[in-house]
Amino acid sequence: MAPQPVIRVIGSLNIDFVTRTPRVPGPGETLQATSMTVHAGGKGANQAVACGKAAFISETTQDVTVDMIGAVGKGDPYYTSLLKPTLEKSGVSATGVEEIEGVQTGTATIIVDEGSNGENRILVVPGANHRVNDLKKLMPIISRDGEPDVIVMQGEIPRSTVLALLNVFNSSENRTCVIFNPAPVFPEGIPIAALAGLAVLVVNETECLLLFKVVEELNSIQVPDEGDLEESHLDRLTKHLHDLAGISIVVVTLGSRGVYYSAGQTRGMVSAVKVKKVVDTTAAGDTFVGYFSTALARHTAMKHDLESLDIATAVTKANEAAAKCVQRDGAMESIPFGYE
Template sequence: MTANVVVIGSLNMDLVTRAPRLPRGGETLIGHSFATVSGGKGANQAVAAARLGARVSMVGCVGSDDYGVQLRDALKAEQIDCQAVSAVEGSSGVALIVVDDDSQNAIVIVAGANGALTPAVVERFDAVLQGADVVICQLEIPDATVGHALKRARALGKTVILNPAPASRPLPADWFAAIDYLIPNESEAAALSGVTVDSLQTAENAATQLIAMGAGKVIVTLGAQGSLFANGTGFEHFPAPAVKAVDTTAAGDTFVGGFAAALASGKSEAEAIRYGQIAAALSVTRAGAQPSIPTMSEVQAFKLA
């Protein structure tokens, strides 16, 4: 069955440099390489869902610059419906990314056109939401827009996923009731719950707190330690596939897109989590954001290996 996934979120041009390590304050390092790569958490998740088996529509904004054209073209090349990707005056969103020799990254985001994705823009494309099975949001667009999108998707009876990234503070309390699956990483789970996450036990504590706040179910992604699923009655830990990491950029986005595509196609929660984990594991073996995201056939081949 072909799924319908709608992603409401950001499109950024990633300006990526590789360096021996992440620079300290006031320090200048000599880098290894530089590349411009289509990214943005929203667009990354849309590409992941499309490559991993879903029929995808994107709702977002790009600028009137060359980056805006490139970002839309990158989505269209993946057969993603871009009727709801609007061009606005000014610059597109950008992300400045440094990746070190241990494959860890540091990122600075400039919202640009993503700041123009208002609730009114989402309302203009309500028919796109109505055609969805699953709706995904993140936090690289205005909070008012995220809140509106979550609540509208809930009112339409859709499966609602929020990847609360980047998160540095608790979510508005009235968002939680609209969220079926809240998918934070360790630092995001800590920021949202107030519980430091540095072990599987503390991840369970954070997830318990987030469900008490009103989230339907919580999946805490734990990098090389896999992920933790919580549904209010218990927990399940899913170990991560063992791979050699080259670049962790977009690993979380790949997980979210893969999970959504699998869930929308009728797979069980456990199957969807494993599917997203394999896709994310494959993505970290390659450099870049969207270029690193695997296809459905690659994930299936990995499972058979």
């Protein structure tokens, strides 16, 4: 029997403090909120859980191996009682998570605005996530038992670490596919050169506009001043990203408008899934990334190429998983299992 595909997610682990409120208070205003709950979170951990859950083809069978690589504060009771068990129950190994003395686990304070269809505002304290910066430590963990099929990264660990790992794994000689979701976008941005040879770039509309501005500076293409990005804008931008950086696949999530994808000459839109009620959008983007990453890992483990990936089906399934996620409370716990 062939070994299972392997995904290694390198990213943040947070404890989320979620406050639900009828509306967001104004400056200097004190407002009675609805509730406050504590959840496991962090974009890296969310995406690892999404990969792990997507890999469950039945309640007991997982067809992709998923490892989380990151850092937390040593002795943090929330890690041992909440974050680590949540990862493991989702089919994710936490053996790559380092517990660091003298630093706190990252935290996120999330305000869910019930009066605005569950939209959220998030304040992040990076804590131990900013200690994920030693490549000499990271590389043996990433490459243990051979190179993974897929690496997933986001923007909540140090920029220098992300750029260095992109440089290592985006080379044409490396069989590992990198999925990069630059969220949040680093204040200094991401140079186009750092994306050279990237397998998959996943961005939302805001992140896409920031990329648009970078590409415009290089190529004098017109950035939309306001309003939504139209499909023609996205066609133009992704063509430049394919041509300039050699990015194989670009995916742009557009919220209620659906998802745009481009893989060279193959481009398309997948419509948003209509849901009865949006409860919480917190982990929708991470769910999409996790499900798409799992589809990619299954494909590349068998065929070792991106050209033959059925991207429309991968995007559609990831979109459906994200739609299930927004109808539930919380971050990790709201992500559906693959067999659902």
